[in-house]
Amino acid sequence: MKINRWLIFALFIAFAILLGPFIVILFASFEPSSTLRFPPTGFTLSWFKKVISMPMFQKSFIFSLQLALYSSFLALLLGVPVAYITARYSFRGKRFVELVTTLPVIIPGMVAGLALLKFFVLLNVFSVKTTLLIGHTAIVLPYVVRSTLASLTNLPVSIEEAAQSLGAHPFKSFVLVVLPNIRVGIISAFIMTFITSFNNVPISLFLTGPGISTLPIVMMTYMEYYYNPSIAALSTLLIGATLGVVLLVQKIFGISKLL
Amino acid sequence: MKKYLVLLPTVLFLLVFFLVPILSIIVESIYQPQKGWVAGKYLQFFTQRISRVAYTRSLLMSLLVTVVSLAIGYPSALAIVSLKSDSLKSFLMTLVVFPLMTNSVARTFSWLAVLGREGLINNLLISLKLTDSPRRLLYTPGAVFFGLLQLFLPLMIISLVSALENLPKEVPLAAKSLGANAFKLFTRVYIPLTVEGIVAGSTLVFTGCITAYVTPAVLGGSRVTMLSTLLYQKTSVTLDWGMATVIAVVMFATTLVVNYLSRKISSLGVSRQ
Numbered sequence: 165m166k167i168n169r170w171l172i173f174a175l176f177i178a179f180a181i182l183l184g185p186f187i188v189i190l191f192a193s194f195e196p197s198s199t200l201r202f203p204p205t206g207f208t209l210s211w212f213k214k215v216i217s218m219p220m221f222q223k224s225f226i227f228s229l230q231l232a233l234y235s236s237f238l239a240l241l242l243g244v245p246v247a248y249i250t251a252r253y254s255f256r257g258k259r260f261v262e263l264v265t266t267l268p269v270i271i272p273g274m275v276a277g278l279a280l281l282k283f284f285v286l287l288n289v290f291s292v293k294t295t296l297l298i299g300h301t302a303i304v305l306p307y308v309v310r311s312t313l314a315s316l317t318n319l320p321v322s323i324e325e326a327a328q329s330l331g332a333h334p335f336k337s338f339v340l341v342v343l344p345n346i347r348v349g350i351i352s353a354f355i356m357t358f359i360t361s362f363n364n365v366p367i368s369l370f371l372t373g374p375g376i377s378t379l380p381i382v383m384m385t386y387m388e389y390y391y392n393p394s395i396a397a398l399s400t401l402l403i404g405a406t407l408g409v410v411l412l413v414q415k416i417f418g419i420s421k422l423l
Numbered sequence: 424m425k426k427y428l429v430l431l432p433t434v435l436f437l438l439v440f441f442l443v444p445i446l447s448i449i450v451e452s453i454y455q456p457q458k459g460w461v462a463g464k465y466l467q468f469f470t471q472r473i474s475r476v477a478y479t480r481s482l483l484m485s486l487l488v489t490v491v492s493l494a495i496g497y498p499s500a501l502a503i504v505s506l507k508s509d510s511l512k513s514f515l516m517t518l519v520v521f522p523l524m525t526n527s528v529a530r531t532f533s534w535l536a537v538l539g540r541e542g543l544i545n546n547l548l549i550s551l552k553l554t555d556s557p558r559r560l561l562y563t564p565g566a567v568f569f570g571l572l573q574l575f576l577p578l579m580i581i582s583l584v585s586a587l588e589n590l591p592k593e594v595p596l597a598a599k600s601l602g603a604n605a606f607k608l609f610t611r612v613y614i615p616l617t618v619e620g621i622v623a624g625s626t627l628v629f630t631g632c633i634t635a636y637v638t639p640a641v642l643g644g645s646r647v648t649m650l651s652t653l654l655y656q657k658t659s660v661t662l663d664w665g666m667a668t669v670i671a672v673v674m675f676a677t678t679l680v681v682n683y684l685s686r687k688i689s690s691l692g693v694s695r696q
Binding site for chain 1: 525674
């Protein structure tokens with residue numbers, strides 16, 4: 165089909181809305197004065213220096229990294245076996261298992277955040293940190309199951325059958341034969357869950373305590389009081405890092421693996 | 424039998440740590456052991472002006488964002504699908520996915536530099552002599568609209584691209600050779616054959632808009648209260664936990680109704696073919 169001029173125009177509008185603000189914020193973070201301005205009146209890197217040396221951002225950045233790492237690992241541990249069993253066997257209650265593992269996607273994050281706050285933190289069942297780990301693990305679990313399932317359906321069952329007919333115990337064949345063959349699915353699931361947890365706001369919003377807060381929440385709190393380019397610099401850093409990860413994933417696995 | 428035991432930790436984890444708390448706050452908002460059935464807060468939600476305005480605004484905003492993202496997303500998806508070069512196609516899809524992966528606070532903050540007092544639009548308007556003094560563009564429904572559009576347009580484009588890729592290339596060619604003009608091609612061929620993608624994308628965008636928090640909080644503020652920002656206000660400022668729970672339940676119920684309706688529409692579309 166010949167590409168219509170109007171289609172190209174629509175595509176141009178779409179990318180202007182999607183990417184335009186990122187270009188604007190990049191330039192705004194070089195503004196020397198302490199107002200958010202575009203076009204900038206000069207060039208300075210001082211906001212970048214300021215923002216990476218501020219303890220509140222350093223602390224919450226490290227906390228967010230840890231939380232994303234732990235919840236992603238926990239989700240892999242809980243999610244990969246479920247994906248394997250549901251892909252390979254049919255059993256009573258399979259629909260129920262599938263429903264339960266997709267529910268965190270259907271339930272709005274703020275609803276989950278409020279429920280976890282009321283049920284665990286306010287009733288002193290768990291600490292804020294533990295509740296954050298639970299909430300983040302639950303919301304990223306469906307990504308692990310879906311991504312692993314997709315890899316497993318592309319893997320012929322005959323490979324496992326060969327391993328098992330040669331005497332490998334089902335667990336051994338899973339570890340030595342299945343896991344290495346679905347590693348791309350598992351790695352892309354990990355990248356996806358890490359990004360999702362690191363960026364999460366709706367759950368983390370309700371789960372903050374003295375000295376405990378994730379980076380996005382600290383950024384939002386800071387923005388309420390200060391209107392200077394420091395958040396612009398931090399946003400530029402985060403946007404740049406995300407672009408790097410996304411381009412890397414596209415180069416190595418193809419972008420469809422993340423969807 | 425033993426192998427099914429590995430399912431147990433995961434199912435228990437999600438049931439006990441995730442579903443039970445959510446179900447319990449929903450039940451608690453309707454029935455309390457000491458008081459019996461309670462509906463007062465729901466009545467309050469639908470009669471108080473502030474919550475009614477926030478709910479209506481959320482619904483209308485979600486509808487508008489869905490319609491506009493469909494209007495921009497459909498031709499964009501068509502353009503991407505009809506590209507000859509696979510590497511260019513994959514590069515464009517990466518750029519579509521990129522905003523979706525970006526931290527929502529950073530993404531939303533970018534709009535402050537576009538719409539702020541000394542931002543791109545105001546400086547452009549002043550230099551074009553269209554206005555003398557900066558206009559207030561932030562903390563308006565329009566600002567929230569553009570923020571949400573940027574956030575959810577990728578979901579629409581992704582849904583439509585995958586629907587269009589499943590469409591056999593011969594179908595539009597056949598329609599054209601039989602004399603269909605561009606309008607007929609679009610309304611009689613493309614739309615009916617991609618109805619599932621349209622409905623799936625619209626559902627994601629609509630429910631996403633209803634539940635989004637960062638965008639209305641940063642770009643709308645307290646001037647443009649929406650369902651999600653009202654919910655947070657109730658837990659942080661007024662500490663009205665009962666009302667916060669009711670808002671959460673209304674939000675959840677709305678997404679469920681939308682999901683149910685879209686499934687109905689989708690199955691109608693399929694049975695008609």
